[in-house]
Amino acid sequence: MTDTTNKEDWVSPPKTEVGVIGWMRKNLFSNWFNSVLTLIALYLILTTVPGIIEWALINSVWGDKSPEVCREAQGACWSFIYEKYRFILFGVYPYDEHWRPLCAMIIFLTLIFGSCIKPLWKLGWWIAVTWAVGLVMVGVLMWGGIFGLTYVNQSQWGGLPLTLFLATFGTVFAFPLGIFLALGRRSRMPAIRSLSITYIELIRGVPLISILFMASVMFPLFLPEGVSIDKLLRAQVGIILFGAAYGAEIIRAGLQAIPRGQYEAADAMGLSYWQSMGKIILPQALRITIPPMVNGFIGGFKDTSLVVIIGLFDLLMTSRVAFQDINWRPFFVEGYLFCAAIYFCFCFFMSRYSQWLEKDLAKGQNH
Amino acid sequence: MKALKVLGMAVGAAMLASPAFAGSTLDEVMDRGAVRCGVSGSLAGFSIPDSKGVMQGLDADVCRAVAAAVLGDANAVEFVPLSAQQRFTALQSGEVDVLSRNTTWTLTRDTALGLNFTNVTFYDGQGFMVPTSLGVSTAAELDGAAICVQTGTTTEKNLTDYFRATGMSFDPVVFEGFEESVTAFVNGRCDVYTTDASGLASIRVSNVENPDDYMILPDIISKEPLGPVTRNDDDEWFDVVKWTVNALLNAEEMGISSANVDDMLSSDDPSIQRLLGVSPGMGEAMKINEEWAYNAIKQVGNYSEIFERHVGADTPLGFERGVNALWTDGGLMYAPPIR
Amino acid sequence: MTIQTGESEGLQPAKAVFYNDPKVRAVFWQIVAVLGVVGVFWFLIHNTMANLDRQNIASGFSFLNLEAGFAIGEGMIPYTAADPYWHAIIVGLLNTIKVAVVGIVFATIIGSVVGIMRLSPNWLVARLATVYIETLRNVPLLLQLFFWYAMIVEVLPRAKEAYGPFLGVYLSNRGFNLPLPDTWSYLGLGAGILIALVTVIWLYRRNKKIHDETGEIKNTLGPGMLIFAVAMLLGWLAGGAPTTLDSPEFKGFSFKGGAEVTAEFLALWLGLTLYTASFIAEIVRSGILAVSKGQWEAAGSLGLSRTQILRFIVLPQSLRVIIPPTTSQYLNLTKNSSLAVAIGYPDIVGITNTTINQSGQAIEGIAIIMAVYLSLSLSISLFMNWYNNKIALVER
Secondary structure (H helix, E strand, O other): OOOOOOHHHOOOOOOOOOHHHHHHHHHOOOOHHHHHHHHHHHHHHHHHHHHHHHHHHHOOEOOOOOHHHHHHOOOOEOHHHHHHHHHHHHOOOOHHHOHHHHHHHHHHHHHHHHHHOHHHHHHOOHHHHHHHHHHHHHHHHHHOOOOOOOOOOHHHOOHHHHHHHHHHHHHHHHHHHHHHHHHHHOOOOHHHHHHHHHHHHHHHHOOHHHHHHHHHHHHHHHOOOOOEEOHHHHHHHHHHHHHHHHHHHHHHHHHHHOOHHHHHHHHHOOOOHHHHHHHHHHHHHHHHHHHHHHHHHHHHHHHHHHHHHHOOOEHHHHHHHHOOOHHHHHHHHHHHHHHHHHHHHHHHHHHHHHHHHHHHHHOOOOO | OHHHHHHHHHHHHHHHEEOOOOOOHHHHHHHHOOEEEEEOOOEOOOEEEOOOOOEEOHHHHHHHHHHHHHHOOOOOEEEEEOOOOOHHHHHHOOOOOEEEEEEEOOHHHHHOOOEEEOOOOEEEEEEEEEEHHHOOOOHHHOOOOEEEEEOOOHHHHHHHHHHHHOOOOOEEEEEOOHHHHHHHHHOOOOOEEEEEHHHHHHHHHHOOOOHHHEEEOOOOOOEEEEEEEEEOOOHHHHHHHHHHHHHHHHHHHHOOOOOOHHHHOOOOOHHHHHHHOOOOOHHHHOOOOOOHHHHHHHHOOOHHHHHHHHOOOOOOOOOOOHHHOEHHHOOOEOOOOOO | OOOOOHHHHHOOOOOOOHHHOHHHHHHHHHHHHHHHHHHHHHHHHHHHHHHHHHOOOOOOHHHHHOEOOOOOOOOOOOOOOOOEHHHHHHHHHHHHHHHHHHHHHHHHHHHHHHHHHHOOOOHHHHHHHHHHHHHHHOOOHHHHHHHHHHHHHHHOOOHHHOEEEEOOEEEEOOEEEEOEEOOHHHHHHHHHHHHHHHHHHHHHHHHHHHHHHHOOOOOOHHHHHHHHHHHHHHHHHHOOOOOOEEOOEEEOOEEEOOEEEEHHHHHHHHHHHHHHHHHHHHHHHHHHHHOOHHHHHHHHHOOOOHHHHHHHHHHHHHHHHHHHHHHHHHHHHHHHHHHHHHOOOOOHHHHHHHHHHHHOOHHHHHHHHHHHHHHHHHHHHHHHHHHHHHOOOOOO
């Protein structure tokens, strides 16, 4: 037996086991099947990626160039974005007032990201106050009419602020409605239970597009003569009703995860239904439902793109209108990529956050 | 906790829902101080924003004339771009006050949809546009072609009727949006594009790269009288819109234009005096101010000025007056007298 | 100190005042809720009737018998513009079902493959799968649909200059044009395929039974392929050995003959399938990860290869975790097919929309759309629940 206490007797591992080559052997070429796969994957990458890089970066046209220059170049025409980015981001909002939706968006994003920071949750219901103040500020900025700002009707709102507006308000209002529906579905009173189940199953069974159509076409018929509701509000109500049904199911899953012991202990202490719900059950359930709710928010953010179909100028619609301009029509790929990149950034980071959050919340649990 | 949020947003909601007006559209417009006008927003010559974002076109100017008549200011208009699918629901729901969107006057629309057509501002007909390279010279050679058409229009129905009547068949490619349909046509997804002849001319001028690559076939397969639309059961507003258009036509007949309307104020002709409000009564009968026609003519122009400015012989569209000329010139435009 | 216990036999629970009795309160609140809902509905319906009446809009379902008057781009049953509205709506329904079924099948296949790839020990393959999943999950479906449709219409060549014929198939910006066999003469071939299918399924079940009872693995693939080849040959010969195909040919304006897969269907199918596949891939991945590591290790110690482990041990167990979320993805795909209206594919929503526009009857139209989607959702849910119960753990 070799004595391995002496350093000179140590033998380093074979070269094919360590370092880059070792890693490649283990991960890329471990058996013949994997090797074939790796070769196919490398082939795919080598045929597509250089072409993409060439198109997007090397041959592309940047800065303030005219469409003719773009047409001659073989690459991507990022001048199109340079020319149109303000329209894509802000829609038909008056050109000189673009700072207002920009500030409104910054406030929105601060509110959203601030609510994501876990240490700030200790503030409790001060969060609600901050949100209320923030949303009022957003309203003042977007509408104007006071403090010397010119009034801008909501039919002129568009682009990214509109998408954020619809998604955020949709989730914020769908949440309490979803709580009521979830509680109703679990209620022991048969009438309330059936009403909740009917609502939830009905709304979940139909596509969001039909709810939006219903909102834009039928709501006016539902109202007495003379009352008219703005199209934006109709779309918002449709999104809220839709989101509430899905939120109700998520919250119901959270409620089911609470052990029965909690309910019984609350009863034993003599708490009424609403007291036990408000003080004991819901705080625990909502903590569990936060990751799925964040996913719901991401889904809602993507779903706002459907308002294209009822004629609201959200981010997707403004992108499409931007390259309807006859001069820039061939560059639709750049337009779609820009729009997709914005959605991707937002959704990707939110989904990473929700995955982190899920792991973080699970730390305190016993199972 | 949620109460504060809800309270804060009640403010927002209250601002979004307009208060219930028990009155008619006319009262609403006067209270609001602006006319909400549904337009296409993408049809050159009829309603399309110029490079400064100002809506230009024949339909747009009709709305401006109504605003000038009712409110005294031709710029007191909010233009709302609408697709062919949304236009009627937007009008029915109160989102717009009047629809001036190259809309064809048909029986079903006038009855089952709960709408009223005021007058005809443009007599048109449906035609076909093909690439010149297709080598087709009349519509009779289009058997089996793929045809792009927009959904929700009379165009769709006329197309099927025409091909049924002539025993030919075609391959429909149906689109929701105007721009998609034109893009598909330009890319060869379909061989033929069909819509009103005025629309074809405007597409050929402003939506394709080279107008000479495309030709409009000579066949006109339907009657398309285009005009403004209001809601049913709204007679006051209906009358205002209708008689504003009539005033523009009468002004052309009487030789009044925006250039000489101030001089015409001192005319002795009683019909001119009635039109321009020198002898009162016409405005009051419609419950608006007496300078309604004067303002409309001065700020926007008479019918021929509007026509020539947007779709006339000197514009890229280059239409002759043709059937849109006054009845005294052999056309179909005949406005009832203002008295 | 004496404790009074004498009255315990006669004690009744303290009777609360009736308005504190929980049962009474429950009934009261339910009545309030029901009255509230009924009241809201009465208000809405009353307003609707008044508005419809005032604006002279017709109501009732009799409009379905009127002539449709619009053309439909593609459909599975014959249709002309002279047919009534209900016929047009059925065409739309069949189109929706077609794209939903094809989408579900391909999304499952692609999603499972990508999900398994994501877990591959091959670093490159796993990363590629991750890129696919993350990119497609975080971009809205509507944007993807628009993108695919724009690519197909603008990048593919015009019909006159179509790519092909490759095995008789043409590719242009109008879609695929495929050759179809001449129906009657290929009946024999079809019969042969059917017989082969039945035989192979019987063979598969027989082999599985032998495997369960004796542990002997009998190969189905080899004999199966042989059976198929023989049956197809015999069937083809029996039909008179036909060789004609109804091939597409460019005549006049477009391709005549053969079958067509339109650009709209292609774009919708591509967008839906790839989008839903990315979600299914994540579900499959979490399902496989949910199987405890002990199973992998035990199977490994038995000498099974990775493919065998996946096929015989892990996937069957992971199915229980995979099925419920996959059901909701199938439902999502079916509902997302309603976005077809944006790219011109005539599905039920698009056609009903045109109907609403032409007849003005919005409420009936939307009721039809909602009824159709509810039935589709219920059918898919029922089927998946049956399958779920079938593979559930049999617990002692």
